Amino acid sequence: MIVRELELDLDAFEGPFDLLLALVLKEELDLRDVDLAGIVTAFLERLAEREELDLEACGEFLVLIAALLELKARALFPDEAAELAELEPEEAAEELARRLAEYRRAKEAAAWLRDRLAAEGDRYFRLGPAPCAPKVETPLAPQDPESLAQVLRLLAQEPPEVSLSHMALRFPPVSQFLERFRALLQRRSRFDFETEVGEMTRLEQASAFLALLELRRAGELSIEQAAPFAPIRVLRLEASPAKPTTPGQKTATPSASLGLTQENPAEDERTAAWTVRSA
Amino acid sequence: MDRPLRLIPTDPLDKLARTLEALLVVASAPLSVDELATAANDDPERIEDALRLVGERFADERSGIVLEHVAGGWAFRAGREEAAACARLFERPAQRNLSQAALETLAIVAYLGPCSRPDIARIRGVAADSAVANLLERGLIAEAGRDNGGGGAVRYRTTPLFERIFGLDSLSELPRLDDVGADMAEIRDRLHTVAEKRSA
Numbered sequence: 001m002i003v004r005e006l007e008l009d010l011d012a013f014e015g016p017f018d019l020l021l022a023l024v025l026k027e028e029l030d031l032r033d034v035d036l037a038g039i040v041t042a043f044l045e046r047l048a049e050r051e052e053l054d055l056e057a058c059g060e061f062l063v064l065i066a067a068l069l070e071l072k073a074r075a076l077f078p079d080e081a082a083e084l085a086e087l088e089p090e091e092a093a094e095e096l097a098r099r100l101a102e103y104r105r106a107k108e109a110a111a112w113l114r115d116r117l118a119a120e121g122d123r124y125f126r127l128g129p130a131p132c133a134p135k136v137e138t139p140l141a142p143q144d145p146e147s148l149a150q151v152l153r154l155l156a157q158e159p160p161e162v163s164l165s166h167m168a169l170r171f172p173p174v175s176q177f178l179e180r181f182r183a184l185l186q187r188r189s190r191f192d193f194e195t196e197v198g199e200m201t202r203l204e205q206a207s208a209f210l211a212l213l214e215l216r217r218a219g220e221l222s223i224e225q226a227a228p229f230a231p232i233r234v235l236r237l238e239a240s241p242a243k244p245t246t247p248g249q250k251t252a253t254p255s256a257s258l259g260l261t262q263e264n265p266a267e268d269e270r271t272a273a274w275t276v277r278s279a
Numbered sequence: 280m281d282r283p284l285r286l287i288p289t290d291p292l293d294k295l296a297r298t299l300e301a302l303l304v305v306a307s308a309p310l311s312v313d314e315l316a317t318a319a320n321d322d323p324e325r326i327e328d329a330l331r332l333v334g335e336r337f338a339d340e341r342s343g344i345v346l347e348h349v350a351g352g353w354a355f356r357a358g359r360e361e362a363a364a365c366a367r368l369f370e371r372p373a374q375r376n377l378s379q380a381a382l383e384t385l386a387i388v389a390y391l392g393p394c395s396r397p398d399i400a401r402i403r404g405v406a407a408d409s410a411v412a413n414l415l416e417r418g419l420i421a422e423a424g425r426d427n428g429g430g431g432a433v434r435y436r437t438t439p440l441f442e443r444i445f446g447l448d449s450l451s452e453l454p455r456l457d458d459v460g461a462d463m464a465e466i467r468d469r470l471h472t473v474a475e476k477r478s479a
Contacts, residue, residue, distance in 0.1 A: 122359045
């Protein structure tokens, strides 16, 4: 298999590989327009058609495609060339000479290192990480044994038992009371809030009161209280039939009400010194 | 009593030399006089004296060990006559097989360091990434901060291991390279001739 005869069918070029190379070298074809991956694919397809792996062809192709890739990369990033091209010929020559001199020095230094390495090649020594990190001495100020004993005694004491009482606080869901009051108002047109919640704990009463406010807000009932601390009377609103609150309101309200009850658990309906009248 | 009293050190120099030998044999990197002084719990001047004693002890033909000052500290190494036996015991260290690209990169870092990969690429005219990675892996160079006060490219410098492999006490032992030779002047002249033709 001869690499140069590889037939190519690319967007920018159609024909044998060596013609492509010739055109690129004569600068009649801009390498930036050539799809190099396409060339690789074409070569690999040709390679796959054969049963044997042609190492010589592979090597030749690798060299050629690598050279093309480098040329293309340089064409795509022309900054350095432009830098030199912008200079006057005299300046460019000086800049080139300077760079060459710099590289010459680097090569010279490399040559010295190579010679040195050869001359010092018979140096054998222990190599590797330190067996342990260097020991750092941190001198301590003299300490009083009695104060150490005191601190130990403090540590030896059993710590006070952590109270878990707050874990028992359960805030009954407001939604539970929403359902309950709705059911109640279907059976009766009015009820007394205090008689309904009289048996409950203070937390339950608080949740129940929030449920009441929620229903009032939704326009499902009205609330009356004759005077501060007077019994709260709940009335069914005949005009608007009970409609369920939207799920969004349901989920939003309990969390807000929890915040309220946690902050002011003592403020239940008994301390509310106001009267709500139905609209 | 007309003779003045002489202060006798608590430990004779001979004992201190024994301690230094022990420290040097367990260390895997050269130890500075200060490090030795701290470890031996003695003062640096006496350490220097004791080191001379150790050096003399190993200088004669009886020992296969050599005491040397390298990479800014003191270390033991095998005598050169024993290199063949050492080579049979160990594989050739990876640090000793360096490609031309690696040597040029190492030279640039040693002479101009700390310097970054773009610096190296600018001088050599090709990307330095693989040569730098190679040298890093061999422990001959190490990272040393960044360009532009921390925000730029990583900079590299040579390591104490580099000095040790190349048998240098410090980087100041590298030869000066100011003189690039007469042919450089010739190249410059040729470039200028070309430039004149171009601009004409």
